[in-house]
Amino acid sequence: MQFPGRHDGAKVIKRNPRGLTMGQQHDAYFVPTKSYWPIVAAVVMFITVFGAAHWLNAGPGEAGFGKGVLTIGVIGIIGMFFGWFRSVINESLAGNYNAQVDTSFRMGMMWFIFSEVMFFGAFFGALFYVRMYSLPWLGGHGHGVLTHQFLWSDYVASWGANGGGGPEQVGGAFRTVPAWGLPLLNTMLLLTSSVTVTIAHHALRAGQRGKILLFLGLTVLLGATFLYFQAHEYMEAYNELNLTLRSGVYGATFFMLTGFHGLHVTLGTIMLLVIWFRVLKGHFNKDHHFGFEAVAWYWHFVDVVWLCLFLFVYIL
Amino acid sequence: MSYAATHDQHDDHHGAPKSFFQRWCMSTNHKDIGTLYLVFALTMFFIGGSFAMGIRAELFKPGLQLMQPYFFNELTTMHALVMIFGAIMPAFVGLGNWMIPLMVGAPDMALPRMNNLSFWILPFAFILMLSTLFLPGGGPAGGWTMYPPLSLQSNSLAYVVFAIHLMGISSIMGAINIIATILNMRAPGMDLMKMPVFVWSWLITAFLLIAVMPALAGAVTMLLTDKYFGTNFFNPGGGGDPVLYQHIFWFFGHPEVYIMILPAFGIISEIVPTFARKPIFGYKAMVFAIACIAFLSFIVWAHHMFAVGLPLGAEIFFMYATMLISVPTGVKVFNWVATMWGGSMTFETPMLFSIAFIILFTIGGFSGLMMALVPADFQYHDTYFIVAHFHYVLVTGALFAIIAAAYYWMPKWTGNMYSEFWGKVHFWNSVIWVNVLFFPQHFLGLAGMPRRIPDYNVAFANFNMISSIGGFLFGASQLIFIGVLIHCVFFSKKKATDRVWEGAKGLEWTVPSPAPYHTFELPPVVRDEELAHGHVND
Numbered sequence: 001m002q003f004p005g006r007h008d009g010a011k012v013i014k015r016n017p018r019g020l021t022m023g024q025q026h027d028a029y030f031v032p033t034k035s036y037w038p039i040v041a042a043v044v045m046f047i048t049v050f051g052a053a054h055w056l057n058a059g060p061g062e063a064g065f066g067k068g069v070l071t072i073g074v075i076g077i078i079g080m081f082f083g084w085f086r087s088v089i090n091e092s093l094a095g096n097y098n099a100q101v102d103t104s105f106r107m108g109m110m111w112f113i114f115s116e117v118m119f120f121g122a123f124f125g126a127l128f129y130v131r132m133y134s135l136p137w138l139g140g141h142g143h144g145v146l147t148h149q150f151l152w153s154d155y156v157a158s159w160g161a162n163g164g165g166g167p168e169q170v171g172g173a174f175r176t177v178p179a180w181g182l183p184l185l186n187t188m189l190l191l192t193s194s195v196t197v198t199i200a201h202h203a204l205r206a207g208q209r210g211k212i213l214l215f216l217g218l219t220v221l222l223g224a225t226f227l228y229f230q231a232h233e234y235m236e237a238y239n240e241l242n243l244t245l246r247s248g249v250y251g252a253t254f255f256m257l258t259g260f261h262g263l264h265v266t267l268g269t270i271m272l273l274v275i276w277f278r279v280l281k282g283h284f285n286k287d288h289h290f291g292f293e294a295v296a297w298y299w300h301f302v303d304v305v306w307l308c309l310f311l312f313v314y315i316l
Numbered sequence: 317m318s319y320a321a322t323h324d325q326h327d328d329h330h331g332a333p334k335s336f337f338q339r340w341c342m343s344t345n346h347k348d349i350g351t352l353y354l355v356f357a358l359t360m361f362f363i364g365g366s367f368a369m370g371i372r373a374e375l376f377k378p379g380l381q382l383m384q385p386y387f388f389n390e391l392t393t394m395h396a397l398v399m400i401f402g403a404i405m406p407a408f409v410g411l412g413n414w415m416i417p418l419m420v421g422a423p424d425m426a427l428p429r430m431n432n433l434s435f436w437i438l439p440f441a442f443i444l445m446l447s448t449l450f451l452p453g454g455g456p457a458g459g460w461t462m463y464p465p466l467s468l469q470s471n472s473l474a475y476v477v478f479a480i481h482l483m484g485i486s487s488i489m490g491a492i493n494i495i496a497t498i499l500n501m502r503a504p505g506m507d508l509m510k511m512p513v514f515v516w517s518w519l520i521t522a523f524l525l526i527a528v529m530p531a532l533a534g535a536v537t538m539l540l541t542d543k544y545f546g547t548n549f550f551n552p553g554g555g556g557d558p559v560l561y562q563h564i565f566w567f568f569g570h571p572e573v574y575i576m577i578l579p580a581f582g583i584i585s586e587i588v589p590t591f592a593r594k595p596i597f598g599y600k601a602m603v604f605a606i607a608c609i610a611f612l613s614f615i616v617w618a619h620h621m622f623a624v625g626l627p628l629g630a631e632i633f634f635m636y637a638t639m640l641i642s643v644p645t646g647v648k649v650f651n652w653v654a655t656m657w658g659g660s661m662t663f664e665t666p667m668l669f670s671i672a673f674i675i676l677f678t679i680g681g682f683s684g685l686m687m688a689l690v691p692a693d694f695q696y697h698d699t700y701f702i703v704a705h706f707h708y709v710l711v712t713g714a715l716f717a718i719i720a721a722a723y724y725w726m727p728k729w730t731g732n733m734y735s736e737f738w739g740k741v742h743f744w745n746s747v748i749w750v751n752v753l754f755f756p757q758h759f760l761g762l763a764g765m766p767r768r769i770p771d772y773n774v775a776f777a778n779f780n781m782i783s784s785i786g787g788f789l790f791g792a793s794q795l796i797f798i799g800v801l802i803h804c805v806f807f808s809k810k811k812a813t814d815r816v817w818e819g820a821k822g823l824e825w826t827v828p829s830p831a832p833y834h835t836f837e838l839p840p841v842v843r844d845e846e847l848a849h850g851h852v853n854d
Contacts, residue, residue, distance in 0.1 A: 029423040029501070029837060034333065034342040038429050042436035045485075049478035050444060056474040056544045100500060104426035107496040115488050115530045122534025122564050126549060134557035143627050147552075166555025170548050245547055249555035252547035256538070 030101050032091070037084040044080050048073025085274075089291075093283065102290055109294040113301050116264070120305055123260065127253045127312060131159055135249070138167055165248025174251070175241040179314035182233050186226050187310050190265075193222035194303045197272070197296050205286050209279065216276045219299070223269035230262050257313055264302045271295045332833050341436070344428035346413050347831060351729075352435050353410025354722075360402030360442065361715075365791055367395035372753075372787035378774045388770035389457035390449060396460035397476075400576065401483045402442055404710065407718045408579040409434075409490050412518045415725065416494060418824035418831065419512045419848075421503025421840040426496035434490040441482035448472035459768060461565060462536065464550040464558050468543045477536045484529040491525035494518055503823070505842030509603070512822055512848045513596065516603050517582025520610045524571045524578075527614075532568035535561060559624050566617035574613045577709060578606055580677075580717030581648055584670050586822070586848060587724050588652050591667035592659030593819035598651045599849045605644035605651075612641045622690050623697040631690045638688040642681065649678055664817070665739030669720035672747045673713060680708025683758065698768075701761025707754045712747075719746075719797065726804055727812030731830030734804035742800060745793035752786030822848035 051073050055066025091097065097105075137144025139157025148155065152167035160176045177183065197219045203211035234255075237243040245255045275295050278284065284292055332348070333339045343349055370391050374382050383391075413431065417424055425431045448455035453471035456462065467473060498511070498519045511519075538561065541547040548554025550561050581602075589596045596602060618626060618634040626634075652674050661667070683705040687693045696702060719742075727733050756779040761767075765776045772780065812829040826846065827835045 029839070031424045031834075031837075032344055032428055034338060034344050035429050035432075036342050038433035039341045039436050041433050042440055045437060045482060046440035046444065049482060053444070053474040053478050056540075057471065103500050104496045107500060108427055108430070108492050111492040111495060111526050112488075115492075115526045118527055119530035119534055122531045122567075123538075125531075125564060125567070126534075126538065126560055129560050129563060130555065130557065134552070134560060135555050137557075138552060138555065143625075151552075164555060166548060166551075166553055168553035170551070170554035171546075245541070245545055249548045249551075252538075252541070252549050252554070252556070256541065256547065 030096065030098055032096075035084075035087065037080060037087065041077075041080050041084065044073055044076030046073075048077060089278070089283065092288075092291075102288075105290050105294070109297060113297060116301065117305075120257075120260065120308075123253070123257050124308065124312065127257065130249050130253065135159065135164070135166070160250060164250035169248065171244055171247035171251055172242055174243040174247045176243060176250070176254075177233060177237055177241065177314065179310070182229050183310055183314045186229050186233075187306065189222050189226045189229070190303050190306050193219045193226070194300055196222065197299050201292065201296055204279075204284060204289055204292060207286050209282075212279050213276065216272065216279060220269055220272045220276060223265055223272060223299075227262065227265055227269065230258070230265075254313060257309055261302070261305050261309055264305070268295070268299050268302050271298065343432050344424065345833065346417050346424045346428065346431065347729075347833065349425075349428075349431050349435050350410045350412075350414030353406045353413055353438075356435070356438060357403050357407035357410055357718075360398050360406070362794070363446075364395050364398035364403055365794065367391045367398065368787065369791050371395065372784040374770050375772070375780050376784040377781070378772055378777050380771055383770070385770045386454060386457055389459075389768065390455045392768050393456050393458065393460055394446070394449065397445065397456075398442070399710075400460065400572075401480075402438070404576050404714050404718070405487065406438060408518075408521070408576070408714075409487075409494075411583070411718070411721050411725075412494055412579065414729065415824060416497055416515055416518060417501070418728075418827065418835060419515050419822055420498060420501060420506050421823050421836050421842060422497060422501035423834065423836050425493050426501050427493050430489050431493050434486045434493065437482050437486040441479045441486065444475055444482070445479035448475045451475070461562075461569070462539060463565075464539060464542065464561050467539060468550075473543050474540060477540045480536050481533055484533045487525050487529050491522035491529075494522040495526075498522075503836065503839045503842050506823075509600070510842075510844070510847055510849070512582075513585035513599070513602050513606075514579070514582035517578045517585070517606050520606050521575050521578045524575050524610055524613065528568040528571040528575075531564055532572075535564040535568065538564075559621070562621050562624060563618070566620045567614075569620060570617040571610070571613040573709075574609055576714045577677075578610065580673070580714045581606060583717045583721040583724075584652060584673055585648075587666050587670045587720055588655050588674075589848065590724075590817050590819045590821070591664060591670075592656045592661050594655055594659040595821075595849050596651065597654035597657075598647070601647055602651055605647040608644040609641060612637065612644070616641065619688055619693075622693045635688055635690045639685065642685055645681055649674060649681075662818075664723075665734075665736060665743055666720045666724035668740065668743045668747075669716050669723065672743070673716045673720065676708055676712035676716070676747075676751075680705055680713055683708065696761060698766055699761035700757040700765045700767055703767050704754050704757035704761060707757070711754070712750055716746075722797075722801075724817075725824075726801075727816045728824060728827075728829050728831055730805050730808075731812055731828075732804050732808035733810040733812050734800050734808065738796060738800045738803070742793060742796040745796065746790065749786045749790035749793055753783055753790050754786070756780075756783045756786075821846060 047069060051066050051069030051071070053066070054064055055070055058064035058066055133143075135157045136142065138147060138152060139155055140148030140153075141157070155167035158164060164176075165171055165174065196215045200212045200215035200219065203209075203215060243251055243254065245251050247254075272295055275292055278291065332345070333342075339348060340352060343352075370383070371388065374380075374388055374391075413425065416422075446455075451472050455472050456467065456470045456476045458467040458470060462476070470476075498515055502511070538547070538549040542549050542551065542556075548556045550556050550558045552558070585596055585602055616634055616638045618630055619638045622631055622634075663671075683701065687696050687702065687705065723734060723739055760776055760779050760783070763776065765772055765780075814828050815825050816829060817825075823836075823840060823842070823846070824831075826840070
């Protein structure tokens with residue numbers, strides 16, 4: 001992984017600023033041609049959120065066009081991703097991207113992942129705040145004596161089980177998902193998938209295509225299995241444990257954290273699948289495989305988020 | 317990669333594409349996208365400004381004059397959202413888009429298509445947000461901070477939340493682009509510590525944006541699920557806490573304040589040396605001060621919440637951390653003054669706005685310091701004192717810097733000189749009326765007038781009337797700017813030279829005026845003596 005900074009090629013140019021020696025890095029900068037994909041992307045994103053907002057805002061029983069618009073928008077977004085990535089892949093295969101462009105892409109992906117980390121940070125922050133402060137305060141600890149005294153004097157703060165739902169027990173009594181069953185298995189699955197994707201990466205560097213396909217395929221399967229178990233766990237939570245999105249703040253943090261993570265695993269699995277097909281088509285070589293690495297970084301990020309979830313949501 | 321391949325990519329090698337749609341909607345050109353951002357920001361500035369005129373008209377006299385209280389609340393909410401996300405931030409991104417590649421010797425932004433997407437998301441986001449004003453039940457009216465439980469009562473919450481998601485996506489992509497441009501696209505010889513301060517300020521601002529916009533997205537997502545999906549993040553009955561929202565929001569909100577002022581610091585640090593004809597005093601100190609302010613911005617958020625009932629330890633921590641910020645900010649103000657000291661100064665319009673910035677922003681900084689004191693803040697909290705404070709830092713701070721930058725770089729953008737006479741008319745009208753507008757609000761706040769109300773005690777009548785008169789005239793003064801702009805672009809006969817300003821230094825002044833459609837397609841040769849801030853390592 002290259003970190004931001006100067007390329008060695010730059011020094012060559014400093015000595016000979018207008019000398020366009022072929023084959024060196026930075027002979028000239030690369031600026032892509034104009035493209036209609038960005039404006040298409042902006043339009044389909046707008047259609048999607050407009051549909052979603054309209055759908056949410058329509059009261060129960062009210063007829064609305066929200067769902068239809070939302071569907072059109074989502075299909076548009078999927079189509080836009082296909083089109084935009086196809087043109088980028090074609091440009092990449094045509095050899096248009098030099099080392100400098102590659103570095104820009106890498107930086108873009110790294111900072112995108114950083115922004116994702118901060119997004120999860122907001123939800124983890126909410127979890128920690130609720131567990132460390134607001135629930136104990138409702139139970140009369142430290143700062144919350146008066147709230148407890150006047151509003152919910154019989155409430156005893158405890159996390160998970162029945163207490164964690166909050167003083168009004170919104171959503172009714174519930175039980176929590178035990179950490180050492182499916183969640184442990186899912187942890188193993190994701191950790192293994194991180195290993196397999198790394199093996200695939202090494203195989204890519206060594207140029208062993210069969211091995212890449214095998215281990216990348218395994219990674220996709222592990223991701224899909226994870227998602228299957230996660231869905232199973234959700235159904236069990238809803239049907240047998242009465243743990244729902246409405247189960248007080250416990251249910252809110254549990255489902256929003258694991259749900260957003262599951263969404264990221266879904267995206268990551270789709271991305272890995274795309275990369276698998278690109279390997280099959282021979283898009284990558286040992287020096288030129290940013291697409292593969294970007295998805296691998298993303299997969300490791302999703303893995304690390306899961307480890308935090310396993311620790312803070314399931315075990316503790 | 318061969319040179320031919322590069323050349324093929326430039327089918328619009330020597331000029332802009334002819335078709336309107338191709339040029340403006342499919343652009344990968346940082347100058348065109350920068351122009352789009354600036355035009356959008358100016359449009360939003362007048363829309364947000366018209367909301368402010370409505371607010372001041374209602375507050376001209378005590379009693380309900382013109383509108384229902386709910387509409388008044390919609391105006392205050394929309395005024396803030398439009399000005400922050402629609403005017404100030406896009407204006408800075410537009411300036412960054414135009415100037416950063418020119419200042420570091422890059423041909424364009426690092427990721428030009430994403431750059432276009434960042435821009436085009438914005439008009440749609442604002443259509444979505446402003447359309448709520450026409451929905452049955454009205455738009456959001458709980459203030460731009462959208463505190464629950466009040467904001468959860470709004471019928472249009474989903475629209476606003478999704479609009480904010482879109483704006484966040486736009487900001488994050490814009491910020492990623494700026495970081496990649498600055499770190500990866502600099503011309504050989506443009507070392508980090510030789511970059512113009514404006515570029516430095518944007519590098520750090522971009523980092524802040526990527527770090528905190530996702531937190532805002534998370535906070536408003538929780539609002540969305542609380543309202544529509546039955547979660548209990550902010551409902552104490554379910555174990556949540558409305559104050560939790562405030563913590564997450566201000567974890568975004570305080571760095572956001574610096575997102576709106578750090579690029580302004582950068583602009584002032586470009587303009588003052590030019591018109592004082594001296595390199596900036598203490599370049600390194602300026603850079604480190606910006607970094608220091610950015611770091612501190614992450615650990616001061618709860619000073620927005622002193623009155624919600626925080627534990628004492630938290631109040632003390634956030635009070636001292638907040639006061640610490642005045643140290644690096646003081647370094648900056650000192651260095652601007654020291655740059656002017658002994659310089660051969662001239663007072664063209666950009667310099668006038670910069671000097672007004674230094675003085676008036678400092679006033680806003682001092683009133684901020686007053687509110688950093690917890691016991692004093694209990695008195696000032698949610699009064700017109702805070703309104704006066706943040707308008708001093710945002711209007712005479714951020715906005716004045718943007719206007720200064722517009723005058724400073726307009727000849728480079730258009731190739732024509734603007735009318736110095738009308739620029740000065742614009743300046744003097746702005747600087748006088750903005751003080752008539754906002755200074756009395758300090759007194760109103762100290763006397764106890766709460767913010768965000770359509771009606772008030774008759775005791776506050778005189779100062780409110782003065783403030784409203786200042787407001788109308790300040791608003792009208794901005795029309796002068798439109799006149800200057802149109803004259804400069806279309807009618808000005810006076811051609812700008814490449815250097816434009818006698819004392820101007822930096823790579824952006826080495827290209828012709830107007831800057832050609834493509835600049836620095838080959839890396840320029842960087843000579844230290846041409847750089848804005850001299851050879852700082854000596």
